[in-house]
Amino acid sequence: MTDVVGEVAADRQSRAARDAKLIRKRYAVERRFRLYGIAGVIVALLALVVLIGSMAWRGHSAFIQSYVQLEFHLDAERLDPQGTRDVGLLQRADYGGLVRTAIRERFPEVKGRRDKRALSALISTGAADKLRKIVLEDADTIGTTVKIWVPLSDDADMFLKGYIDRNVPESERRLNDKQIAWLDQLEADGALEKRFNARFFASGDSREPELAGIRGAVAGSFFTLLVTLLLAFPMGVMTAIYLEEFAPKNRWTDLIEVNINNLAAVPSIVFGLLGLAVFLNFMNLPRSAPLVGGMVLALMTLPTIIISGRAALKAVPPSIREAALGVGASRTQAVTQHVLPLAMPGMLTGTIIGMAQALGETAPLLMIGMVAFIVDIPGGPTDPATVLPVQIFLWADSPERAFVERTAAATLVLLAFLVLMNAIAVVLRKKFERRW
């Protein structure tokens, strides 16, 4: 008898122990599962931080640029031997020679062609442009000596920003030992300075990294987005109105809806192929033009605008329509005068988000030739142009070390524009959001 009781008790104990073990195990699984979830979130957030952090880390140095102060003798003999002050001649005069003379006079001890060339290579070709500008603005400066700051070449700039290590062997550096010594001497003399790189925002593309800027790309993006907006916004709004307010439920409207949903998922590069085949080869529109780029991007953003527009129209309660119809408005009047104004903020939000997508889009624009090297800043939608993301792509492909920081800096500018647009969309939504 006692045996049985003892057995039962022991059995109960062991079962309790087993249960406790099982529960502990289940709770351990629970904690682990929860950790996986947290890990997932952390990985995603970390990726974002690393991505933006690396861009900021690589790109911030492009916003400053090294300058050197030199004395330039604007030699009348070399600029204007006849003394005619003819603008055409002054345009074509040998300013590069003046720059080379100036830097050699700064280091008179340098002899030998190779060393002299290495010395001149420290100064950017932008220095000659600057002298030309001074002379053309005021011809009286000819014959005088000016002491001005001119940009250093990209390699010298990279060295001063610490991207070229002076401790690696000379053969593996872009600058040789002598060039570094000259830069050190200039720095010791106080003739070097790092300034805000205004040129980066004010000039177009260039083969020389220290002269390249994003203004042309920003202007191209602006014209492209303008065309996109002018085409996609009215069309998107009208389509949304038709499908949401007027369309009968039949196979035709079903077809349109299925089409719009599918278009939203078509890879962007396919839109580029469409643009190439239809707009360029069939309609003979100009290559590399923001006009065509804007048309392609408009077709691409249309689904976004339509879908958000329909959502905005759906959010307007039927009572508004019924009240308008009840006081004798026609259907069109009810929609255009009552429903549409109430849905407009929502539609605008969707449009801005669509425009932000279009601003970041690259692949379809490569197809229609907006990938050319263009120095001039476009003045209209039919001028050849490139856009900001394509500029990033082009610079990322360039072998020069100094383009890396410029690419990252252009990325930061692009991200800033996107943040701005999305912030406007959020503010718009917050401000005009209505609960019925």
Add this chain to the structure above:
Amino acid sequence: MNLGLIAGVILALALFSYHVGRGRALRTAGGHIRDLHSLPSYYGAYVAVWCGLPSLLILAVWAALGTTIVEAMVVGGLPDDVLALPPDQLNLIVNDIRNLANGNLTAGSADDPVVQAGAARYAELRSLGLLATAGATAAVALLGLSYGLKRVQPRLRARNVVEVFIKVVLIVSSTIAVFTTIGIVLSLLFEAIRFFQKVPVHEFLFGLEWSPQTAIRADQVGSSGAFGAIPVFAGTLLITLIAMCVSVPVGLFSAIYLSEYADHRIRAAVKPIMEVLAGIPTVVYGFFAALMVAPTIRGFGEFLGLDVASESALAAGLVMGIMIIPFVSSLSDDVISAVPQSLREGSLGIGATKSETIKQVILPAALPGIVGAILLAVSRAIGETMIVVMAAGLAANLTANPFEAVTTVTVQIVTLLVGDQEFDSAKTLAAFALGLVLFAITLMLNVVALRVVQKYREKYD
């Protein structure tokens, strides 16, 4: 651009006719609005439509077809010996003519009398055409204006007419989506068919050799060009697979955490930040992959003694996976949140832990939606271009080794079409064939994803 000027003039004329029509309606009613059928502004709009619509249509026709017509006429007017040239040489001449007429610099052949005569004729025909268009639109606009004005009288049902017009405009704009799809399909199909006339379909779909560089001159080496797309498809698949290996676990687990575990403040803070990942332009990801990830992986591989290509599939796939995380997570999040609360409570009530509830009740219930989300993410990954263009290789390489460089469909489309192109060559047309395959596959994935979601969705209510 002169077309813009004409359009501006027409619009100004339409605005003017709006005012005239409105004034006339008021005058015919003797100033008593109640005698009019519609509000006065509808009469104005009525006249403006009559004035602007037909003339703008004429203008649109010329804008779309004018250049083509002029070019056809110029080509038709060329001397017979020029016309007898092979098509590619003829194309070159036409190109030179066009460039010269547009005032662009031409390479060399500008002093060719044929080109000069052609350019003169081109410019002449173009200005003539523009002039004719301007005249025709002006005449039609004025005719429409006078006709519309004549019809304005108190009994005219102007509002109904204008509303029908508005509705037609709405319908037309809603068909743009359909026309875009048709345009995509037709343009891809036509060029692909031309490609398949040069390269047989089975060779393209099942060939194991891809080297699209065809020689321009016959004596160049490696001239034949091979268009077997299997290595390209395999590379796409490899990179997509790597991307999915990153994005599915991360996206799914974070969706589960955010919708089941996290309290709503964390959720409200983390969700938008994760969605930022989806808003970053792909060119930025591409730069990130080429600049940071690829060298890191390469260095790590060397540390382990592995031979890693500098444009390894792994780098491109990893970064693409990061890009796709928000697609998987936000779509799965929606699906998981849509599982009814009663299922959770039932499971928790019989003693299941939270993770057991999720694994055995919620995930099975949400599975169709999650599968749909993953399929959409796959279609996104296959169509993604910039990351692979900047971080994956160019040479087609049939391998399953993620440390080697592979190429993808989108990379090939870009490299075949960017830069100097010769139209009608198998090389350029191959891009369209690849585009057709890409379009078909992504379309199929989307349709299947929708079907899976709709068909296998468990209905609880």
